Structure formats: structure tokens, C-alpha cells
Amino acid sequence: MRTGPDDHTEPGAPVVDHARHPGPGEPAPSEPAARTGLGPHKAASGCPPEQRTDDLGTKSPRPGSGRTAQPSTVATDIPTDIARKWQEMTDLLAEILRVPAALIMRIEPPDIVVCVSSESKGNPFAPNERARLGSGLYCESVLKSRTPLLIPNALKDEQWKSNPDIELGLISYLGFPISWPTGDIFGTICVLDDRANHYSKAYQALMEQCRDVIEMDLKSIFALDARLTEEARAKERLEQQVAERTADLRHANAQLRQKIAEHERTEAALRKVAEECRCAEEALRTSQELLRAIIDSSTAIVAVKDIEGRYLLVNRRFEELFGVAREAIVGKRDDDVFSREHAEALRAFDRRALLAGTALKDEEVMPEDDGVHTYLTIKFPLRDAAGVPYAVGGISTDITERKKIEAERALVLEHEQRARTAAEAAVRMRDDFLSIASHELYTPIAGLKLAVQGLMREATTLPAGATKLARMAERQCQRLVRLIEDLLDVARIQAGKLDLRLGDVDLRALSREVVEHFDVELKQAGSTVSWRADAPVVGMWDRARLEQVVTNLVLNAIKYGRGKPIEISVAAEGEVARLVVADRGIGIDASCAPYIFERFERGVSAQHYGGLGLGLYISRQIVDGHGGSIRVESELGAGAAFIVELPLRRRRDALPTEVSAPTGGPDEPAG
Ligand code: ADP
Numbered sequence: 001m002r003t004g005p006d007d008h009t010e011p012g013a014p015v016v017d018h019a020r021h022p023g024p025g026e027p028a029p030s031e032p033a034a035r036t037g038l039g040p041h042k043a044a045s046g047c048p049p050e051q052r053t054d055d056l057g058t059k060s061p062r063p064g065s066g067r068t069a070q071p072s073t074v075a076t077d078i079p080t081d082i083a084r085k086w087q088e089m090t091d092l093l094a095e096i097l098r099v100p101a102a103l104i105m106r107i108e109p110p111d112i113v114v115c116v117s118s119e120s121k122g123n124p125f126a127p128n129e130r131a132r133l134g135s136g137l138y139c140e141s142v143l144k145s146r147t148p149l150l151i152p153n154a155l156k157d158e159q160w161k162s163n164p165d166i167e168l169g170l171i172s173y174l175g176f177p178i179s180w181p182t183g184d185i186f187g188t189i190c191v192l193d194d195r196a197n198h199y200s201k202a203y204q205a206l207m208e209q210c211r212d213v214i215e216m217d218l219k220s221i222f223a224l225d226a227r228l229t230e231e232a233r234a235k236e237r238l239e240q241q242v243a244e245r246t247a248d249l250r251h252a253n254a255q256l257r258q259k260i261a262e263h264e265r266t267e268a269a270l271r272k273v274a275e276e277c278r279c280a281e282e283a284l285r286t287s288q289e290l291l292r293a294i295i296d297s298s299t300a301i302v303a304v305k306d307i308e309g310r311y312l313l314v315n316r317r318f319e320e321l322f323g324v325a326r327e328a329i330v331g332k333r334d335d336d337v338f339s340r341e342h343a344e345a346l347r348a349f350d351r352r353a354l355l356a357g358t359a360l361k362d363e364e365v366m367p368e369d370d371g372v373h374t375y376l377t378i379k380f381p382l383r384d385a386a387g388v389p390y391a392v393g394g395i396s397t398d399i400t401e402r403k404k405i406e407a408e409r410a411l412v413l414e415h416e417q418r419a420r421t422a423a424e425a426a427v428r429m430r431d432d433f434l435s436i437a438s439h440e441l442y443t444p445i446a447g448l449k450l451a452v453q454g455l456m457r458e459a460t461t462l463p464a465g466a467t468k469l470a471r472m473a474e475r476q477c478q479r480l481v482r483l484i485e486d487l488l489d490v491a492r493i494q495a496g497k498l499d500l501r502l503g504d505v506d507l508r509a510l511s512r513e514v515v516e517h518f519d520v521e522l523k524q525a526g527s528t529v530s531w532r533a534d535a536p537v538v539g540m541w542d543r544a545r546l547e548q549v550v551t552n553l554v555l556n557a558i559k560y561g562r563g564k565p566i567e568i569s570v571a572a573e574g575e576v577a578r579l580v581v582a583d584r585g586i587g588i589d590a591s592c593a594p595y596i597f598e599r600f601e602r603g604v605s606a607q608h609y610g611g612l613g614l615g616l617y618i619s620r621q622i623v624d625g626h627g628g629s630i631r632v633e634s635e636l637g638a639g640a641a642f643i644v645e646l647p648l649r650r651r652r653d654a655l656p657t658e659v660s661a662p663t664g665g666p667d668e669p670a671g
Contacts, residue, residue: 100123112139113129174190310330493618507541507546518554531567532567537572537648
């Protein structure tokens with residue numbers, strides 16, 4: 001080690017001479033460790049990766065431990081211009097102090113790094129060389145004690161004689177601690193000599209000045225760093241604010257978009273509602289026009305008045321009839337249009353309808369040009385959506401004509417009623433007369449019949465001409481008896497006294513006997529009878545009455561048969577005995593067929609065919625009385641077939657003993 005310029009060394013210098021042992025309270029230098037030396041740098045000068053708390057009291061936040069109020073003192077880069085200045089400073093120091101090495105060391109835990117190394121001859125330290133803390137370097141002592149250290153000759157110093165720098169030949173050392181403005185240790189500024197060197201006070205002062213310059217630089221770096229940190233923080237705050245603002249804006253934007261969408265939806269809904277309203281209005285207008293057309297085309301008078309009696313609406317008929325335009329009448333009252341009396345009547349009806357709360361019907365009379373007209377008016381309250389009546393409507397139909405017709409009809413009905421009563425009286429009189437007459441006639445005719453029969457018994461004693469006349473008289477007498485008996489039967493039927501005397505009767509035998517009886521009439525008419533009656537048909541019937549039925553049918557077949565053949569069939573089918581008398585005569589008009597079984601009903605003119613129109617009536621009463629039926633099948637001009645059906649076995653409880661009086665019928669006056 002070069003001998004330092006001892007002459008420059010001034011006593012009293014504040015440096016600690018480590019040629020001596022450290023005093024009490026002074027930090028003990030660490031044991032000289034094996035020289036590890038300062039190796040080649042691994043990180044950029046002045047840019048250690050992180051700062052840790054170490055035994056030198058260097059404190060700085062670890063990465064990720066959060067930022068302190070002050071900027072990091074280790075992580076701070078040394079600006080180039082300051083680095084250059086420091087370089088020049090160390091170069092000058094080396095030159096002035098004539099030492100091989102002037103260094104600015106910096107702590108970058110866990111290392112100590114050569115921050116600046118003088119470009120001087122014999123300097124073994126290269127910038128950025130680093131050594132582990134705890135290697136026993138001179139600087140470590142300075143850093144620990146935070147006081148200057150002067151080692152004039154390490155070789156003579158027990159404490160330092162194993163110092164690793166000795167291996168490099170550097171045996172003297174002068175170092176000063178450098179602090180950040182915060183008080184944290186930055187590093188050291190030191191000079192090393194390869195000779196024993198006491199470094200004069202001037203040198204020490206120079207070094208101190210250099211240290212102060214560096215600390216000033218650190219202050220400005222620190223301030224700059226603080227400003228930059230603050231700026232960074234402000235920038236970060238700003239960015240945060242921008243981010244928050246952006247988020248707010250994004251949120252507001254989303255809300256706005258949502259509101260716009262809502263607005264658009266509302267607008268669409270409103271448009272739809274407006275369209276629906278328009279459609280509804282259109283429909284309302286159409287229905288109003290339709291209603292107007294309907295009420296205008298009505299022949300009835302239509303008017304609507306508010307509850308105060310002011311006209312709201314009238315139809316065309318109203319306008320025509322009362323000579324007022326609808327525009328002119330709106331808002332007017334009845335007494336503006338009609339006479340006081342008529343207006344009062346109209347208004348009273350309105351009030352009644354409003355009071356009743358329902359439609360009321362009444363007749364109204366109105367004097368018109370062609371006389372007084374009668375109207376059937378319906379008045380009804382019109383209600384609003386809440387059900388409160390706001391108007392009264394009226395529809396008046398002119399029923400003058402109808403009233404006239406009704407009056408005429410009533411008159412006709414009265415006449416009819418009178419005529420009916422008269423006809424009923426006449427029928428009653430006729431029936432009474434027939435009843436009396438037939439009774440009165442029957443006794444002399446019965447006497448006459450007996451007399452003629454007596455005469456016929458004496459026929460052999462009579463001249464031939466008299467016999468013939470007597471036979472003729474007998475036949476006419478029988479005919480007369482039948483007519484009177486028919487009349488008597490009608491009277492009996494009317495009185496409900498047509499008795500049936502039931503007994504076993506063979507319908508086939510009975511029919512044959514009847515036909516035989518009319519042998520003469522058949523001959524006179526030129527008709528023949530053919531039979532279809534294979535077996536006896538026996539039932540419980542009234543013989544005399546059935547004879548009467550068969551007689552009527554056969555005589556009609558002879559009378560209306562036009563001399564054509566007559567067919568008679570008698571047969572039993574199941575529970576029914578059927579007798580058919582068919583001819584091929586004039587037949588019956590279909591329009592007459594329903595009536596020929598009624599009393600005095602005839603389908604032929606009296607001029608051409610004699611008869612009372614009672615035969616079929618009595619026959620039907622008798623057949624009905626037996627529980628049977630009679631009907632006709634006929635075609636006009638082609639003949640007629642009368643079919644009688646009688647029950648073969650009758651239920652006892654249904655067995656009638658007399659024929660009940662018929663009620664009404666075509667013979668009765670029309671009702
Ligand atoms: P009447 O023969 O005395 O007129 P009826 O009661 O026997 O009375 O008959 C009623 C009517 O029925 C007759 O007037 C006639 O028009 C019609 N009629 C009855 N029998 C026949 C028949 N066989 N052919 C055509 N018409 C008949």
C-alpha cells in the first residue's frame with residue numbers, strides 16, 4: 001500500500017482512526033472476513049432490484065409491501081449527469097489525494113456495490129462490482145457506525161490486518177458515510193491507498209465536502225424522486241380517477257343506453273297505443289256512421305235528449321216530420337219545437353223512464369198534417385261507463401195503421417163472434433129440430449113400416465100391381481126408417497147415448513147378410529160384389545151397429561160406384577179384424593177426404609147424389625166405440641176403399657158400453 005500523503009493529515013479530524021480500537025459506544029467492526037472481494041456487477045449501477053432492512057439500518061419497502069410517503073432511496077437511479085459528476089469527483093479525489101482508488105459505494109442489500117470508481121491508476125475496483133455485506137470491508141464499518149473511518153495502515157492494525165482489501169494491496173482507508181435526506185444510509189465515499197496514509201485534515205475536509213456534495217445530490221435526487229413519486233402517485237390517482245370516471249361514464253352510458261332502450265320501448269308502446277286509439281277511433285267513427293245510417297233509414301222517430309231535456313241527436317225521420325234540421329235542434333228543448341201541452345207530455349215520459357232506470361213503453365199521439373197519429377214509443381235511459389244516466393233515448397214507431405187494422409180486426413172479431421153465436425144457436429136449433437123431428441117421425445114411420453110389412457104378408461091375395469106397389473112401399477119405407485134412424489143416432493151420439501150391446505159376431509157372415517139384403521139395389525145400380533172372405537172373423541161386437549156400418553159402406557159403394565164391381569174383403573190379421581169395401585166409382589177429392597167422416601159433411605152435390613152426410617159420421621162413431629178405426633184410401637175418379645179395423649179381443653176395462661158424445665168438429669161453427 002502506498003504511503004499516503006501523511007503531511008496532509010491534520011490532527012483533530014473527525015475521522016475515526018481505526019489504527020486504534022474502537023471506543024466504548026462505537027460500533028465494533030466486524031471480524032475481518034475472508035476476502036470475497038467485489039465481484040463483477042450483476043445489476044445496473046444504482047439500480048438494485050429491491051431494498052431490505054439489514055443490519056446497517058437501511059430501510060426501504062420491499063417490493064409489493066406498499067409505498068411509503070417517501071420515495072425508495074435504493075431503487076432510485078442516479079441520474080447520468082450526477083453520476084458523471086460523481087465520477088469526476090472521485091477521479092479528482094484520487095488524483096488530489098494521490099491514491100489508487102477513490103470510490104462511492106452504495107448499499108444494495110444484501111450487497112454493497114461499487115457505485116462510482118475513480119479512473120485512476122492502480123485502482124482494482126471496477127464500477128458495479130459488488131460484495132456481500134458482512135465480508136469485513138472497511139466500508140461496512142462506516143455504514144454500521146455511520147461515522148467516518150480512517151485506517152492509516154491496516155497491516156499495523158489488529159482489527160484490520162485481515163481485511164480483504166489487503167489482498168488487493170490496499171492497506172489504508174478513509175471513508176465517510178453518505179446518507180439519504182431521510183437519514184437512511186446510502187453508502188460511503190472512500191479512498192484507499194496501497195501505502196500507509198494518515199490522510200490530512202484537509203483531505204478529510206475535502207472528502208467531507210465531497211460527501212456533502214453527494215448528499216446534496218441525493219437530496220435533489222430524493223426531491224426529484226419524491227416529486228416523480230408524487231407525480232406518479234398523482235398520475236396513478238388521476239388514472240384511478242380517469243378509470244373511475246370511465247367506469248362511471250361506462251355505467252352512466254349503460255344506464256343511458258338502458259334508458260334510451262326503455263324510452264324506445266315506451267315510444268313503441270305509445271305508438272302502438274296511438275295506433276290502437278286511431279283504430280278504435282276509426283271503428284267508433286264507422287260504428288257511429290253505421291248507427292247514423294241505421295237510425296236515419298228507420299221509419300221510426302229517433303231522438304236522444306240529455307237529462308235536462310236538451311236534444312242531443314235526432315234522426316232524419318224526426319227532421320222530416322217536424323220540419324227541423326238536426327243541427328238546429330241540438331241544444332233545444334221540447335217546448336222549443338212542440339206545443340206546450342205536447343212538450344209537457346214528452347218531458348213527463350222522459351222523466352218516467354229516467355226515474356224507472358229502465359226502458360218504458362207507451363203510446364203517444366201526435367197531431368200531424370194528415371191527422372192525429374199514434375206512436376208506440378220506447379224510452380230508455382242511456383248510461384255512461386260508471387252507470388250514471390246522462391241521457392234519455394226515444395224510439396217512436398208510427399202505429400196509426402196498425403191501430404186502424406186492430407180496430408177493424410176487433411170489429412170483424414165482434415161480427416164473427418156474433419155470427420158464431422148465431423151459428424151455434426142455429427146448430428143447436430137444427431139438432432133440436434132433428435132430434436124432435438126424428439122422434440116425431442119415427443113413430444108414424446114405424447107404424448107405416450108395420451102396415452106395409454102386414455100388407456106384404458097378404459101379397460098373395462093382392463092383385464099383381466098392388467103387390468108390386470106394396471113391395472116398393474116397403475123398400476121406400478125401409479129407406480125412410482134408415483134416414484130417421486140415422487137422425488136419431490146423431491141425436492144419441494150428441495147426447496152420448498149410443499149404446500153398444502156386445503156379443504159374438506162373425507163379421508164375414510154379417511157382411512154377407514147385409515149385401516144379400518141389398519140385392520135389388522145392386523141390380524138396379526148394375527154392380528156386382530166379389531168377395532175375399534175365406535174364414536169367419538169373430539169378435540165381441542155390437543151386431544146391429546156393425547150391420548149399420550157395413551150397410552153404410554155398401555150403400556155408398558153402390559151409390560158412388562157407377563155400376564162398377566164392388567170388392568169386399570173380410571179377414572183377421574193378428575189381433576185385428578179388417579173389413580174393406582172397395583169400389584171403382586167416382587172416388588173422393590183429396591181436399592174432401594179429411595171431412596167426410598164428419599157430421600153432415602158431403603163431398604158431392606146434393607143435385608146428383610142424395611143423402612144427409614151422416615152415414616160415415618155414424619159409422620166412425622160406432623167403430624171408434626168398438627176401439628177400432630175407419631179410414632179411406634181413394635183417388636178421384638178411380639174409386640174408393642173404406643177400411644174398417646176392429647180389435648178381435650178387447651180389454652175388459654176398455655170396453656165401452658156407450659159411445660161418448662163427440663166434442664166439436666167441422667160441423668161446429670168455426671171458432
Ligand atoms: P152421404 O152419402 O149421405 O152423403 P156419407 O156420410 O155416407 O153421406 O158420405 C159422406 C160423403 O162421402 C159423401 O157425400 C161422398 O161425398 C163421400 N163418399 C162416401 N162413400 C163414397 C164412395 N164409396 N165413393 C165416393 N165418395 C164417397
